[in-house]
Amino acid sequence: MIPGRPLLIAAGAALATATVGGAMTRIDAWYTGLEKSLLNPPDWAFAPGWTIIFALAALAATFGWRDATTQRDRFLLVIFFFINAVLNIAWSAVFFTLRRPDWALAEVATLWISVAVIAVFLARFSRAAGLLMLPYLVWVSFAAWLNYKVVQLNGPFG
Numbered sequence: 696m697i698p699g700r701p702l703l704i705a706a707g708a709a710l711a712t713a714t715v716g717g718a719m720t721r722i723d724a725w726y727t728g729l730e731k732s733l734l735n736p737p738d739w740a741f742a743p744g745w746t747i748i749f750a751l752a753a754l755a756a757t758f759g760w761r762d763a764t765t766q767r768d769r770f771l772l773v774i775f776f777f778i779n780a781v782l783n784i785a786w787s788a789v790f791f792t793l794r795r796p797d798w799a800l801a802e803v804a805t806l807w808i809s810v811a812v813i814a815v816f817l818a819r820f821s822r823a824a825g826l827l828m829l830p831y832l833v834w835v836s837f838a839a840w841l842n843y844k845v846v847q848l849n850g851p852f853g
Contacts, residue, residue, distance in 0.1 A: 701760040705753035712780040719787040730848035755827035762821035779809040
């Protein structure tokens with residue numbers, strides 16, 4: 696059984712992260728003018744993709760909360776997801792608002808590490824929760840490669 700209150704809190708946190716990150720994502724003349732990889736998804740695909748990833752992450756957090764064996768594990772779970780949210784928003788701010796894909800490439804490495812830490816941490820007490828984080832990890836890996844291609848095809852920046 697999935698506990699209702701933790702699911703609502705996790706979904707609310709995911710929605711807040713998506714909203715703030717989305718507000719910093721501007722698809723404007725600067726972005727559309729960048730050379731991108733041929734594998735770059737169409738702009739319309741990012742919102743549904745992130746919606747799925749954030750929904751799975753919220754579910755993973757809920758399973759993790761339910762299955763955590765100690766209050767310390769629950770506290771760490773909240774801290775790890777908070778750090779991840781900050782890093783997720785920061786990537787959008789650096790790439791789109793500051794228009795520094797080169798800096799965003801360095802930042803995405805820390806975002807990737809935060810997702811991996813959450814997946815490994817959750818898997819200790821909830822295999823399902825750990826597995827629910829894998830699409831996020833795969834997406835951030837792909838996004839890092841797309842970010843690299845933008846830097847490679849358009850640099851230097853600043």
